[in-house]
Amino acid sequence: MSDRALVVVRPGLLTTVQDIGRPGYAHLGVPRSGALDPPAAALVNRLAGNGPDAAVLETTLDGCALRSRSTVTVVVGGAPCPVAVGGRPAAWGAPVVLPAGELLQVGAVSAGVRSYVAVRGGITVEPVLGSRATDLLSGLGPAPLAEGTVLPLGLPAAPPARVDTAPRPGPPAELVLRVTPGPRADWFTARGRRDLTTRAYRVSPASNRIGLRTEGPALERAREGELPSEGMVLGAVQVPPDGRPMVFLADHPTTGGYPVIAVVHPPDLPAAAQAAPGTPLRFVPTGRR
């Protein structure tokens, strides 16, 4: 076996392999999947000297710990967190050398939810439909990391970026999601539609890679029942029977029968992926383009 590999020492709450996902297969029932915060994943890849489609690790709240069988360059970014190599503090958001056999510790986030770990050369588990992403809805791609999981690494394509740090805005104290009316806004009363963009919500701890769930006022329906299954987009604000809006993230089902009241402007979704449970949330209307 090649010595270019990572060995998982502590998988954390949920750490998955992610890349840009597998769009283009929704008609077969395959979710797009991929990193929930694509700009953060792209940045750690760039800093590590990887192409934009290299696979990285996505952690959830409490990081992970890894050992490398060979000396590699790693970059930890996304949600800010302490980083240590061999027990000594190391840089977050910048290339770090991880000597062979030393432990990389990615700590619990100080803000946000998901940190990203890029390794120079990328993680090269076997792709499925052109992507190495773990899709938690359909089970495609590698299983979430477990203690002892071995992750093969690719050969470096380019030198790591020559930077000390790359600043990025931290996760905001309040999540503001711009929305346009969705295909089934007419399934809600005028009051329900108004409530969506005027009332205060919070991010629910039941949120996951499939969707950002919310706590707050239930949206009043004008029609009961379910729709015949219809295609769902990333960022769809779907309203299940409990009336609390849920924003579809990367592992969302490709079709569904609960009405979609609105759709979140795609550039706002990375912030949604970094909004910790309890974060205040507002939906604000945007005009038609």
Added chain:
Amino acid sequence: MRALPAGREALLIEADSAEEAGALHAALLRRRVQGTLTVREIVPAARTVLLDGLPDPARWASELSSLEGESPEPPARPPVEIPVRYDGPDLAAVAAHWAVSEREVVRIHAGTEFTVAFCGFAPGFGYLTGLPARYAVPRRATPRTAVPPGAVALAGPYTGVYPRTSPGGWQLIGTTDAVLWDHTRDPAALLSPGTRVRFAPVEGP
């Protein structure tokens, strides 16, 4: 047919019937092949077709009429044949719903040519139409926690085949050894929207 907004990069087109949705789906696929439609995903469903990753949804919303009334092309390929042992635990319940014998259920089901209307629920799970409306059946009151792969099942107007073990509330009428989904195969999905399907009865086990 009407266009419904679905964000800045998508359009949901709602048809007046399942048949119209099928014809619309075929018309959109033709436009993509011709190069007159650039879009990341064309996702058919029960009564709708979703265009996702569409650079200019407003333009297509205003050009819907150009998509109406196209007749579907004659099928290019013979139907996919799926061998089935009609041994499902809900065969008797389906026979009761249809008010026919179990043998007659098999004759009717295996005598029908199906079309994959759309996929969803799990990779490779197709919603197959073709049975007359009078043979629609309800879902089971209590879904099973684990339906085995290859289970051939009915719910509402649809027939489906479970690609892998999953929870499910459909009425199970049979079992197939056909592999519905294999991501190491090209194509991974045995069934994709528009595919015609026939079920061929085989003796167990």
